[in-house]
Amino acid sequence: xxxxxxxxPVTLLAVPAAKNGRxxxxxxxxxxxxxxxxxxxxxxxxxxxxxxxxxDPQDLVGPPxxxxxxxxxxxxxxxxxxxxxxxxxxxGARVSLIIGxxxxxxxxxxxxxxxxxxxYFGGLADNVLVRVTELFQTVPAFLLVVVIVAIGEPSLKVxxxxxxxxxxxxxxxxxxxxxxxxxxxxxxxxxxxxGYSDTRIIFVEILPNxxxxxxxxxxxxxxxxxxxxxxxxxxxxxxxxxxxWGSMIGDGREMLRTAWFLTALPGTATALxxxxxxxxxxxxxxxxxxxxxxx
Amino acid sequence: xxLLDVENLQTSYHxxxxxxxxxxxxxxxxxxxxxxxxxxxxxxxxxxxxxxxxRLVPSSAGQxxxxxxxxxxxxxxxxxxxxRRMQMIFQDPFGSLxxxxxxxxxxxxxLKVHRLGDVTERTRRINETIDRVxxxxxxxxxxxxxFSGGQRQRIGIARALILEPELIVCDEPVSAxxxxxxxxxxxxxxxxxxxxGLSYLFISHDMSVVRYFTDRVLVMxxxxxxxxxxxxxxxxNPRHPYxxxxxxxxxxxxxxKKRTAVVLKGDLPxxxxxxxxxxxxxRCRFAQERCSDEEPALRRMPSGQSVACHFA
Amino acid sequence: MTAPNSxxxxxxxxxxxxxxxxxxxxxxxxxxxxxxxxxxxxDISFHIDxxxxxxxxxxxxxxxxxxxxxxMxxxxxxxxxxxxVNFNGIDLFRTDARALRNIRGKRIGLILQEPMTSLxxxxxxxxxxxxxxxxxxxxxxxxxxxxxxxLLDLVRIPDAARxxxxxxxxxxxxxxxxxxxxxxxxxxxxxxxxxxPTTALDVTLQSEVLELLDSLRRQLQMALLLIxxxxxxxxxxxxxxxxxxxxxxxxxxxxxxxxxxPVHPYSQGLMRATLRLDxxxxxxxxxxxxxxxxxxxxxxEQGCAFAPRCSQATEACYHAPPALVPFRDRLVACxxxxxxxxxxxxxxxxx
Numbered sequence: 037x038x039x040x041x042x043x044x045p046v047t048l049l050a051v052p053a054a055k056n057g058r059x060x061x062x063x064x065x066x067x068x069x070x071x072x073x074x075x076x077x078x079x080x081x082x083x084x085x086x087x088x089x090x091x092d093p094q095d096l097v098g099p100p101x102x103x104x105x106x107x108x109x110x111x112x113x114x115x116x117x118x119x120x121x122x123x124x125x126x127x128g129a130r131v132s133l134i135i136g137x138x139x140x141x142x143x144x145x146x147x148x149x150x151x152x153x154x155x156y157f158g159g160l161a162d163n164v165l166v167r168v169t170e171l172f173q174t175v176p177a178f179l180l181v182v183v184i185v186a187i188g189e190p191s192l193k194v195x196x197x198x199x200x201x202x203x204x205x206x207x208x209x210x211x212x213x214x215x216x217x218x219x220x221x222x223x224x225x226x227x228x229x230x231g232y233s234d235t236r237i238i239f240v241e242i243l244p245n246x247x248x249x250x251x252x253x254x255x256x257x258x259x260x261x262x263x264x265x266x267x268x269x270x271x272x273x274x275x276x277x278x279x280x281w282g283s284m285i286g287d288g289r290e291m292l293r294t295a296w297f298l299t300a301l302p303g304t305a306t307a308l309x310x311x312x313x314x315x316x317x318x319x320x321x322x323x324x325x326x327x328x329x330x331x
Numbered sequence: 332x333x334l335l336d337v338e339n340l341q342t343s344y345h346x347x348x349x350x351x352x353x354x355x356x357x358x359x360x361x362x363x364x365x366x367x368x369x370x371x372x373x374x375x376x377x378x379x380x381x382x383x384x385x386r387l388v389p390s391s392a393g394q395x396x397x398x399x400x401x402x403x404x405x406x407x408x409x410x411x412x413x414x415r416r417m418q419m420i421f422q423d424p425f426g427s428l429x430x431x432x433x434x435x436x437x438x439x440x441x442l443k444v445h446r447l448g449d450v451t452e453r454t455r456r457i458n459e460t461i462d463r464v465x466x467x468x469x470x471x472x473x474x475x476x477x478f479s480g481g482q483r484q485r486i487g488i489a490r491a492l493i494l495e496p497e498l499i500v501c502d503e504p505v506s507a508x509x510x511x512x513x514x515x516x517x518x519x520x521x522x523x524x525x526x527x528g529l530s531y532l533f534i535s536h537d538m539s540v541v542r543y544f545t546d547r548v549l550v551m552x553x554x555x556x557x558x559x560x561x562x563x564x565x566x567x568n569p570r571h572p573y574x575x576x577x578x579x580x581x582x583x584x585x586x587x588k589k590r591t592a593v594v595l596k597g598d599l600p601x602x603x604x605x606x607x608x609x610x611x612x613x614r615c616r617f618a619q620e621r622c623s624d625e626e627p628a629l630r631r632m633p634s635g636q637s638v639a640c641h642f643a
Numbered sequence: 644m645t646a647p648n649s650x651x652x653x654x655x656x657x658x659x660x661x662x663x664x665x666x667x668x669x670x671x672x673x674x675x676x677x678x679x680x681x682x683x684x685x686d687i688s689f690h691i692d693x694x695x696x697x698x699x700x701x702x703x704x705x706x707x708x709x710x711x712x713x714x715m716x717x718x719x720x721x722x723x724x725x726x727x728v729n730f731n732g733i734d735l736f737r738t739d740a741r742a743l744r745n746i747r748g749k750r751i752g753l754i755l756q757e758p759m760t761s762l763x764x765x766x767x768x769x770x771x772x773x774x775x776x777x778x779x780x781x782x783x784x785x786x787x788x789x790x791x792x793x794l795l796d797l798v799r800i801p802d803a804a805r806x807x808x809x810x811x812x813x814x815x816x817x818x819x820x821x822x823x824x825x826x827x828x829x830x831x832x833x834x835x836x837x838x839x840p841t842t843a844l845d846v847t848l849q850s851e852v853l854e855l856l857d858s859l860r861r862q863l864q865m866a867l868l869l870i871x872x873x874x875x876x877x878x879x880x881x882x883x884x885x886x887x888x889x890x891x892x893x894x895x896x897x898x899x900x901x902x903x904x905p906v907h908p909y910s911q912g913l914m915r916a917t918l919r920l921d922x923x924x925x926x927x928x929x930x931x932x933x934x935x936x937x938x939x940x941x942x943x944e945q946g947c948a949f950a951p952r953c954s955q956a957t958e959a960c961y962h963a964p965p966a967l968v969p970f971r972d973r974l975v976a977c978x979x980x981x982x983x984x985x986x987x988x989x990x991x992x993x994x
Contacts, residue, residue, distance in 0.1 A: 222422075223427050225382070225419070225427075226490060229387055229414060230444065230490075230494065231411045231415065232440070236440075241429055245430065372846070480703070509703055509938075510874070510917050511912060511913060511933070513918075514918075514931040517926075517931055518930055536845060536846060538846070538920055540918055542918075543918050543925060543926060543931070566920075577846065580847045582873070583920075583921070584878045584902060584914075595847045598815040598816075
């Protein structure tokens with residue numbers, strides 16, 4: 037409702053400030069900024085992991101089961117085998133992010149292709165692709181990942197691929213819906229009347245316009261992939277050659293009562309990162325929301 | 332030889348198991364340098380007809396002869412040379428421009444796709460076109476949302492012109508624009524026609540715009556042409572009751588001549604439920620028994636126009 | 644229909660008189676509306692008498708819709724409003740939210756441009772009309788149902804009793820707009836605001852819907868605020884017209900007088916640019932008269948907003964906006980028109 041209801045001469049009517057531009061849209065959303073900050077910290081730590089904690093985080097470097105802050109050398113303590121937890125967390129961040137982003141990219145690639153082709157061409161191609169998408173959606177995603185990793189080997193590559201394969205249907209459905217509405221737009225008609233090829237229309241004309249909601253979903257997908265990897269490692273199906281947050285939680289679960297920090301620390305790291313990605317997703321959603329951009 | 336010669340053209344859609352004939356057995360021609368108007372209510376199939384001729388919507392029967400060659404059966408690469416020669420101007424100046432491309436990209440892509448010239452040649456053509464539609468060259472580096480409705484329609488016209496077509500299908504090009512801008516755009520289209528020898532198929536629901544802008548008019552009702560003729564005869568002597576009703580529906584600016592009677596009964600029926608016999612009979616004041624039994628053919632009248640009505 | 648509200652005085656409609664002094668139904672004084680970063684309506688005043696039709700006419704972005712939403716206090720959050728709106732002695736800008744709800748829908752009806760989006764797609768049209776009757780007129784649902792059928796009949800929907808349970812998507816655009824009209828007049832309002840009521844409709848339906856609105860206005864003795872960009876609609880259906888440009892009223896006159904002899908250069912330009920069916924011009928023999936430039940060129944203008952597009956603008960036009968002053972039989976906001984002695988000066992257009 038209107039705010040200023042007083043009878044003022046027009047010269048005194050203050051025109052509310054315009055809220056233009058993407059930058060101010062960012063800054064009006066503290067949760068989005070918080071998400072970016074958290075993710076930024078996690079990414080920086082992952083990048084400089086080798087500088088901060090050179091050497092293999094799986095090395096036994098100190099006495100077992102040191103509590104956090106007990107010794108300055110191991111700020112966050114050690115686990116039952118004497119591995120440095122801080123080193124594990126930082127190196128684990130790298131694993132989690134690699135898995136998260138590569139799995140999401142694979143899902144994005146497959147999903148976009150399937151959705152774009154089905155949505156743009158319609159007809160038989162669309163029917164077939166929709167059935168395939170539905171088939172994948174009937175299998176619980178986590179089970180599918182477990183099966184693929186069990187068939188292959190528990191390496192980072194296979195795990196990322198498995199998570200990507202399990203998560204593309206969401207993207208495919210979204211992209212398909214976008215393409216179906218965008219292909220009816222006049223600018224696509226215009227492109228066709230100018231004789232552009234289907235490939236050009238799909239990738240150059242339509243796709244950039246279809247991306248905003250896809251980007252939003254992708255950020256949440258990264259979070260989902262990190263959680264899936266954590267789950268896998270917890271079940272001892274992760275890559276045995278690397279430390280990940282999930283494997284740390286799995287290792288610590290036996291001592292949940294006596295040394296709860298073993299699970300709590302990697303658990304918190306996972307939760308924070310996933311939360312950050314979700315905040316970013318919500319923020320992007322608001323920024324791309326056409327109703328927000330109008331004013 | 333006519334530039335465009337459409338014969339018995341039909342466009343059908345499948346919808347919920349039924350076949351809708353959006354365009355039903357339509358024949359007409361557009362000569363070189365001629366402007367042909369296509370009028371009718373929304374949903375009468377006029378837009379579909381325009382898109383069918385440009386092969387943006389597949390036809391289900393009939394011929395579309397462009398410069399003598401039937402382009403209806405062509406597809407893919409074989410169509411590309413014809414795409415260059417026929418273009419379209421759209422109604423909605425907001426939806427018809429890709430929001431993520433600058434004006435330069437918009438125009439340049441078309442030239443690149445048709446491999447027309449190197450960078451300097453393309454720049455020359457882009458500059459020439461943007462000058463022609465009355466936009467400053469600084470517009471080239473801007474995005475569509477930075478322009479007003481009228482300016483965006485000029486960009487749409489520039490895009491239609493860039494490939495130097497011979498025929499332009501104008502689909503309600505001014506109906507989304509303000510009155511003062513409408514006149515600017517219509518004047519521009521007249522100039523372009525004169526300077527470039529263009530032919531137009533001008534689709535509109537606005538009778539006053541069609542009367543001003545076209546040489547010959549086709550009146551379309553539920554997928555069929557019910558009357559056609561030169562603009563003078565059609566306006567001075569409309570023979571089909573539907574044409575009469577469309578003309579009467581236009582509000583008069585004479586405040587004295589107020590409140591004309593209601594001219595048509597009911598709404599346009601859906602294309603899936605075309606009445607038997609004359610398809611206009613349910614809304615016609617003069618309908619008789621014969622109209623429900625027998626579909627009137629498009630007959631040539633001594634006055635010059637063709638009319639599909641038993642009692643014309 | 645039942646007799647109109649007893650509180651309403653007999654129709655005092657006097658088309659042509661614009662300088663009435665007492666008791667208008669709606670009296671708007673110095674209304675300004677500011678959206679974030681944009682002053683949409685600038686200090687406009689007008690009134691509507693009982694039972695008359697006033698048209699607010701102007702092109703997109705001239706502030707005519709913002710005006711109508713401001714009257715109903717339906718502007719989005721973050722909009723600043725100044726001025727005074729008196730409806731039957733009640734100041735709509737100072738009355739509390741509850742009293743306002745009793746005015747909206749009951750004493751002021753609203754008809755919007757797009758009948759598809761203004762109706763709730765998942766409820767039957769009958770329920771949507773009846774709801775207002777139950778809420779405002781305190782009818783039972785059974786009574787409201789009977790009354791709704793009467794209303795549907797009143798707006799000439801064939802087979803009215805059977806259409807109660809139809810959903811909006813079962814109806815054509817013209818039918819939906821009639822439903823909107825039935826909704827707007829269901830509680831015998833004293834004023835109906837119709838915002839571009841026929842813009843989304845075909846020409847063949849346009850005159851039918853306007854004719855319906857006009858006959859309802861007479862039958863139910865309502866006043867009508869008709870907001871439109873279509874001069875033809877104005878000429879045929881309005882008693883008085885206020886022409887708006889860039890947030891201001893530039894000319895206000897009886898419809899007949901305005902069309903007979905527009906005084907403001909913008910009104911003149913609009914009428915010249917409008918195509919008429921019967922004026923015999925054809926592209927082969929006459930060029931259309933244009934108003935150069937676009938409304939956008941008025942942004943940030945200190946003086947008369949129309950000056951950059953005006954062929955008669957003088958130096959003075961660029962310094963301060965002209966006031967809306969009485970001139971012969973009307974109100975006009977133009978220095979040049981009111982003082983024709985000044986030497987015309989060719990302005991640089993489209994800067």
